[in-house]
Amino acid sequence: MSTPAEIKACCAASYGQDAVALLLGESYHPGGLSLTRTLAERLRLRSGDRVLDVAAGPGATARLLAVDYDVTVDGIDLGESTVERARGAVADAGLAAKVSFHIGDAERIPLPDGVFDAAVCECALCTFPDKACAAAEFARVLKPGGRVGITDVTVARGALPPELTTLAAWVACIADARPLTEYTATLERAGLRTVHTELHDDAIARMIDEIEARLRLLRMTAPERLTEAGVDVDAVLRYITVAKNAVASGILGYALLVAEKPV
Numbered sequence: 001m002s003t004p005a006e007i008k009a010c011c012a013a014s015y016g017q018d019a020v021a022l023l024l025g026e027s028y029h030p031g032g033l034s035l036t037r038t039l040a041e042r043l044r045l046r047s048g049d050r051v052l053d054v055a056a057g058p059g060a061t062a063r064l065l066a067v068d069y070d071v072t073v074d075g076i077d078l079g080e081s082t083v084e085r086a087r088g089a090v091a092d093a094g095l096a097a098k099v100s101f102h103i104g105d106a107e108r109i110p111l112p113d114g115v116f117d118a119a120v121c122e123c124a125l126c127t128f129p130d131k132a133c134a135a136a137e138f139a140r141v142l143k144p145g146g147r148v149g150i151t152d153v154t155v156a157r158g159a160l161p162p163e164l165t166t167l168a169a170w171v172a173c174i175a176d177a178r179p180l181t182e183y184t185a186t187l188e189r190a191g192l193r194t195v196h197t198e199l200h201d202d203a204i205a206r207m208i209d210e211i212e213a214r215l216r217l218l219r220m221t222a223p224e225r226l227t228e229a230g231v232d233v234d235a236v237l238r239y240i241t242v243a244k245n246a247v248a249s250g251i252l253g254y255a256l257l258v259a260e261k262p263v
């Protein structure tokens with residue numbers, strides 16, 4: 001059994017690997033930037049808002065929000081190489097005045113109280129060992145009336161097959177995912193009232209298909225890239241089959257929710 005610190009370190013290190021970028025593309029959550037736009041609309045972002053992206057990954061969401069919604073964004077992520085990658089992409093896009101990234105833990109956000117109009121957290125709450133603590137941090141950094149928008153993996157309680165309860169499955173956003181009602185209850189206890197929910201189960205099915213397609217294509221066209229990135233193709237394909245079955249039988253899904261801090 002891994003400790004919370006080990007889980008977090010493993011998560012941060014894993015998402016910094018080139019293999020992840022190879023298999024996931026530019027944004028590391030089901031639904032991609034299209035679902036990020038939906039989330040931004042549900043949050044009713046306005047020009048000039050200050051937005052926090054918690055567990056921002058390589059920063060595709062932060063850049064999109066800055067450009068398409070004219071907001072300023074602070075992204076935090078625990079992975080040092082992930083933050084470096086995100087900073088590089090921001091500099092390349094000429095967005096340094098609007099987007100900045102910080103190395104930091106979602107359970108101890110290194111930013112002041114009550115300064116954000118909105119926060120987003122995509123496909124990451126499921127990986128935080130102390131979800132109550134992260135929710136309290138979302139509430140702390142939001143202004144009164146501020147909103148947090150979350151998209152995340154959902155799981156039917158107690159129904160995961162054993163192959164999907166390992167540390168690797170935790171890092172892959174599955175082993176510690178919760179039912180949607182549990183996410184809303186955790187936010188509620190932190191003082192954040194859920195005002196909107198949507199199911200996007202199709203997004204997780206599509207993401208698994210896309211990962212499989214990329215993997216099979218790379219195996220045919222550039223197997224050396226997979227070897228260099230340390231990807232065990234057969235192991236990933238076996239894992240994909242189990243995950244697909246879990247989605248097909250309704251055990252795994254994906255959901256969007258918006259919660260509000262009282263004025």
Ligand SMILES: C[S@@+](CC[C@H](N)C(=O)[O-])C[C@H]1O[C@@H](n2cnc3c(N)ncnc32)[C@H](O)[C@@H]1O
Pocket residue numbers: 008011012013015016026027028029054055056057058059060061076077078079082104105106107121122123124127128173
């Ligand atoms: C599935 S990726 C999602 C990245 C990004 N939100 C996106 O949708 O592209 C999960 C991210 O959470 C980060 N992470 C994991 N645990 C964290 C923690 N405790 N605090 C901050 N970031 C964390 C990882 O480094 C990784 O970049």
